[in-house]
Amino acid sequence: xxxxxxxxxxxxxxxxxxxxxxxxxxxxxxxxxxxxxxxxxxxxxxxxxxxxxxxxxxxxxxxxxxxxxxxxxxxxx
Numbered sequence: 001x002x003x004x005x006x007x008x009x010x011x012x013x014x015x016x017x018x019x020x021x022x023x024x025x026x027x028x029x030x031x032x033x034x035x036x037x038x039x040x041x042x043x044x045x046x047x048x049x050x051x052x053x054x055x056x057x058x059x060x061x062x063x064x065x066x067x068x069x070x071x072x073x074x075x076x077x
Contacts, residue, residue, distance in 0.1 A: 007033070016041075027051055 007015075015021055016039065021030040028038055029052045036056045037047040049056045 012038075023051070 012033070012035075015030050015033050018030075019025075021028060021033075022041060023029050025041070028041075028048050028050050030038075030050060031052040033050055034053060035050055036053060036059055038050055040046055040048045049060050051057065
């Protein structure tokens with residue numbers, strides 16, 4: 001895929017339906033998909049992380065760190 005071209009809605013849907021892009025049926029892993037938070041396998045359940053995208057992993061890590069720091073801060077108050 002040309003990195004300068006945006007994927008079509010049909011291509012995104014194809015990626016989403018491809019069972020090879022879902023590890024253990026739960027974790028989305030697609031190097032071609034540059035979305036940080038694609039829809040979950042069952043779209044009505046929300047969004048997931050594209051574990052093949054380093055930005056996604058960084059954002060997820062920052063969210064987890066923020067939650068832990070906030071939990072520690074609240075515990076000491």
